[in-house]
Amino acid sequence: RKEVEQDPGPFNVPEGATVAFNCTYSNSASQSFFWYRQDCRKEPKLLMSVYSSGNEDGRFTAQLNRASQYISLLIRDSKLSDSATYLCVVNMRAAGNKLTFGGGTRVLVKP
Amino acid sequence: EAGVTQFPSHSVIEKGQTVTLRCDPISGHDNLYWYRRVMGKEIKFLLHFVKESKQDESGMPNNRFLAERTGGTYSTLKVQPAELEDSGVYFCASSQEVFSGEQYFGPGTRLTVT
DSSP states (O other), rough: OOOOEOOOOOOOEEETTOOEEEEEEEETTOOOOEEEEEOOOHHHHHHHEEEEEOEETTTTEEEEEEEEEEEEEEESOOOOGGGGEEEEEEOOOTTTTOEEEEEEEEEEEEE | OOOOOOOEEEEEEEETOOOEEEEEEEETTTTTEEEOOOOOOOEEEEEEEEETEEOTTOOOSTEEEEEEEESSOOOOEESSOGGGGGGGEEEEEEEEESSOOOOOEOOOOOEOOO
16 A cells, blocks of 8 residues: 555646645655656645644645544635646654655646 | 755766765754655654764665765765666755754755666
8 A cells, every 4th residue: 555645636726716636645654745846757745734733825725634544635716827737745753754655636627 | 044055956866886976055054964865755863963063874775876875065965876766856955943943945956776
């Protein structure tokens, strides 16, 4: 079983619509959670950290459910520029500072 | 402020040859990481330097891979001899804090072994 699992998609989203997707992690000792964004043939870039209380950054909302071991990302009012692969990333301090990546969820926003 | 840079951007080599990848982290970042993405798989951790010391090299696949960080500045990752399964994109990242999920990634080196 993969440590971090994501639906690969693609999620085809009309411009202006809302899209949400989850990722699950297998290790309950995981402590920090992040969403990274990766454009085609580019490097991953941190989109946002995910806090236990949930957090919002503009049109993006992230939630963490420790009991069920999943993280979610919701994008409101989707823009064409939101088209990318969204990587769910987990960090365990006990395992040093290495990041554990999911395979990514591809989102395509269409006019 | 300059970001993480990597060289070369692409490398095509034959099986059995040697390749050396270079990473220059963001100035002042003591933490430097190497990751790899092989085709169809997720990005996987290779190793972590704190300054010139290897903090964690648990992700290095085998002894054909050698990473160094001279003087705690730039880092090199040498693959010798290269095998077909080494093909992929090698990312370098750096961070200021040790325990930080905010790692800044370089553009990657796309390695193709034929």
